[in-house]
Amino acid sequence: DVKVTQSSRYLVKRTGEKVFLECVQDMDHENMFWYRQDPGLGLRLIYFSYDVKMKEKGDIPEGYSVSREKKERFSLILESASTNQTSMYLCASSSWTGARGGYTFGSGTRLTVV
Amino acid sequence: RKEVEQDPGPFNVPEGATVAFNCTYSNSASQSFFWYRQDCRKEPKLLMSVYSSGNEDGRFTAQLNRASQYISLLIRDSKLSDSATYLCVVSNAGNNRKLIWGLGTSLAVNP
Numbered sequence: 001d002v003k004v005t006q007s008s009r010y011l012v013k014r015t016g017e018k019v020f021l022e023c024v025q026d027m028d029h030e031n032m033f034w035y036r037q038d039p040g041l042g043l044r045l046i047y048f049s050y051d052v053k054m055k056e057k058g059d060i061p062e063g064y065s066v067s068r069e070k071k072e073r074f075s076l077i078l079e080s081a082s083t084n085q086t087s088m089y090l091c092a093s094s095s096w097t098g099a100r101g102g103y104t105f106g107s108g109t110r111l112t113v114v
Numbered sequence: 115r116k117e118v119e120q121d122p123g124p125f126n127v128p129e130g131a132t133v134a135f136n137c138t139y140s141n142s143a144s145q146s147f148f149w150y151r152q153d154c155r156k157e158p159k160l161l162m163s164v165y166s167s168g169n170e171d172g173r174f175t176a177q178l179n180r181a182s183q184y185i186s187l188l189i190r191d192s193k194l195s196d197s198a199t200y201l202c203v204v205s206n207a208g209n210n211r212k213l214i215w216g217l218g219t220s221l222a223v224n225p
Binding site for chain 2: 033040041042043045048090102103104105106107108
């Protein structure tokens with residue numbers, strides 16, 4: 001079964017900490033995405049990557065950075081965590097040819113910043 | 115105006131009912147269309163793609179109306195397990211690189 005795996009299901013971090021969220025996919029997909037999901041705001045795209053070492057800003061990149069050193073791994077970094085970054089973070093991947101296939105999501109990381 | 119708009123619901127229906135959701139999109143150049151399902155506190159999962167000619171998968175039927183820029187999802191013979199949020203999703207690029215997400219329609223199927 002194809003998978004997108006996120007390293008942590010739940011995380012609690014302190015304000016000002018640097019936070020790393022890891023995502024690994026085993027489908028050899030070119031595209032990878034980081035979203036956050038908040039009640040009433042839906043899924044909002046933070047960053048995406050369509051190739052190794054490539055990245056593009058999504059709709060809400062401020063306060064975040066990403067890294068894609070290997071095709072299967074896409075990391076989201078919160079440079080200095082703040083309470084307004086408390087959210088559900090979802091990683092997804094897709095292939096170039098999968099116009100009919102949509103995205104495959106990881107199970108999410110629920111981050112609380114205190 | 116939001117790029118993808120859905121009625122948030124909730125839709126409360128009895129088991130066995132037929133229920134339909136609509137979704138409108140603003141970009142006439144949109145190319146790919148999907149319905150995702152999201153259970154409470156879980157990740158979204160692809161329910162079905164929506165093809166120009168319409169398509170069916172068991173109890174689920176999806177339709178696309180390009181002229182009016184809307185997509186529909188029909189669920190027949192609702193089951194308790196159909197209770198979830200249904201997300202309408204549109205792609206404006208030809209390569210599935212970036213999707214535009216609706217906020218979802220909540221469905222509760224009651225015994």
